[in-house]
Amino acid sequence: MERSLMKGNEALAEAAMRAGCKCFFGYPITPQTEISAYLAKKMAANGGLFLQAESEVAAINMVLGAASTGVRVMTSSSSPGISLKSEGISYIAGSDLPCVIINVQRGGPGLGGIQPSQADYWQATKGLGHGDFHVLVYAPASVQEMVDVVVKAFDKADEYRMPAMILADGILGQMMEPVTFPEIEAKNGDKPWAADGHKNKREHNIINSLYLQPDVLEKSVVDRYEKYKKIEETEADAESYLCEDAEIVVCAFGATARVAKSTVNQAREKGIKAGLFRPKTVWPFPAKQLQEASKNAKTLLSVEMSMGQMIDDIKLAINCSKPVEFFGRTGGVIPKPTEILDEIVRLGGAK
Template identity: 60%
Template sequence: MAKKLMKGNEALGEAAVQAGCRYFFGYPITPQNEIPAYLARRLPEVGGVFLQAESEVAAINMVYGAAGAGARVLTSSSSPGISLKTEGISYIAGAQLPCVIVNIVRGGPGLGGIQPAQSDYFQATKGGGHGDYRLVVLAPSTVQELVDLTMEAFDIADAYRTPVMILGDGIIGQMMEPVEFNPPKGRDLPEKTWATTGAKGRKPNVVNSLHMAPEELEKHNLRLQAKYREIAEKETKCEMYQTEDAEIILVAYGTTARICKTVVQQLRKEGIKVGLIRPITLWPYPEKAFNEVIDTAKAFLTVEMSTGQMVEDVRLAVNGRKPVHFYGRTGGMIPTPQEIAEKVRELAGGVK
């Protein structure tokens, strides 16, 4: 298939359509507006439904309804909008419904600004809403990967009956790169016998997250946790970039990881042994990747467009075995290769 030059947000929309998504419910917010704008035109062409809801709260509850009927459904927003959706996301996770949620992150807190950020990491990976639940969180670093992971997200959601989040940022949503649309490797997806498709010839299906008896709610939560353990075992993804002999290991995801790759290439020419661990799944977090490099690594440097959020998971993965440092820019500011390289040089000088 020939490649096509597309903006990230629009490529995501097309990937969803080609993955079989036929319903979108959302509300406008920069910098993800090209997703609903694209799908407003595209979904009717394939017999789907685009609906701009009256609010983010309404949109996520419409997702609940469509997912409960067994449809492949998508919603997208940016940081403050995701905050409004969190109650509905918790309901969806509790009801074990598959759907895909996109967050093209902007600066915060509050209204913040429309520039790119990674300061929603805690919100995405630590629950965000109430209760003991998890989201599978996928973090693309290129527009092609955005396409591939969007398609895979729908399969993961259906395989485990769970909501999946695509966590991007304003850069990856707005940049243009050549992409091609290839279906993900086939999975044996279970039939949606639980869906509320009309009780014709069978007993009615009931979809809810309400368990009045504490014994029943505990059993439900334990079933969810068992599912999350299975997801962690089977779906964890990361990229190891020039880590075989690396003494300084950069850890970054999404757009920041692209910048860090440039730093690795630059500093390798200077004789500094630098590598990169790039988590692709932010949850489940690729903790085992750190075990592969812990013997040769002398220090880790986490780089984020935040004041420091993923660095906590890096510290947990390293577990005190080696020093973990942090460098970040926030509020929509983007760390430059020069800034990161200088920090690595400082660390390299200190660990010789």
């Protein structure tokens, strides 16, 4: 199959179209703008709809509307824009609707900056909006994975009738790498619940997140949590690299995992038994995979482009059985392989 050189944002947009995404609603923000720009150029010719909404709030509510009719729909933004969308995301989760949400993270809090960051980990995995709910969160680490993961996100969102997020960052969105598009089947799945016209042949389908009776609302939430339990068992995914004999297991996701992999190779050259554990989903967090990957480890080291938002998930995954250290840069600063190596050595990795 043909190799093409593509930006992460472009590859993601192209893959979404190929996966059967028929509607895109968004509002420009660096560093994700190429997703909108690409779809603005190509969506109509592919029989889809591209619309630049008047705001992020408008865009996410358009997603809610389109998803209600059963079509595959996507929106994308970067950190501050995702905060604006959070009310709508909660409504979509509460209405059991599938959609794909892209966050190409930048530095925060507030307006922050336009350089890469991973400081929306808590937001994505713990609190993407009000109420009891989760979204599936995928964390790609290459331009090729941007393609693979968007296809999976659409499939899984449909399968579980819930929003799926791709938690990327400014590096992944902006960098170029060779990519191959696999055979992608443009699906839409069977959606008997969709409000797409009953034609007097069936009962009305009603899409709603408002409940007048507390006990009915409670049941809807409890049922959703049954689904989450199943997802936690089946959908958690991770990559382990040189973890088998590793005494120090570096945990990193997204672009940071690329830097960390480089560090692990450098550490091995120095005779340090280092390995890399890379969550490919961050909700559900791959706890069982981490237990296995770190079984021979003395120390775990979380490396993030934030002040350390994944540390708690790592500690929970291993029941606090081993020390979990942290190294991070934030505000748009990218950790260097050598800085991480220095930290490994400082933690006693050289012994």
